Amino acid sequence: MQRNRGNKLDKLGIGLLAGMLLPLFIFVIVYLVNDSSLTFSDYIKSLWKIHVLLKVGSLCIFANLAIFWGFLHLKYEKAARGVLAATLLYAFVVLISRAI
Structure with a gap:
């Protein structure tokens, strides 16, 4: 009986890695x-200060829909x-x- 090997990319870890890195890359x-002109940390602090960091981050996660x-x-x-x-x-x- 021949064993079905599947594809090397069809692994949970590959999907998890792609799903974690793509939103960060888009951000x-x-x-x-x-x-x-701002440093990356200052940019994040300014987004947090005006309460849009979570909104921008949530929009970046929509890219996961495409790879899904x-x-x-x-x-x-x-x-x-x-x-x-x-x-x-x-x-x-x-x-x-x-919640914080």
Whole structure:
């Protein structure tokens, strides 16, 4: 009997890594497109001060939808689960941040 190996990219860890890194990458791009006269830490502090850090971060997480659908289209269900797990982790962080 032949064993079904599947694809090397169809792993929970790959999806989790992609789901965690893509929103951060997009956030850095937003920082670079905006006023780059501030340092990155000052930029984050200013967003937190005017209460938009969580909103901008939540918008960056929408990119996970694209890679989630991409993994599903390629039939990489395990990787798609990883992206979903990363999105839920981000949602949990936002929920905790709102409670503080």
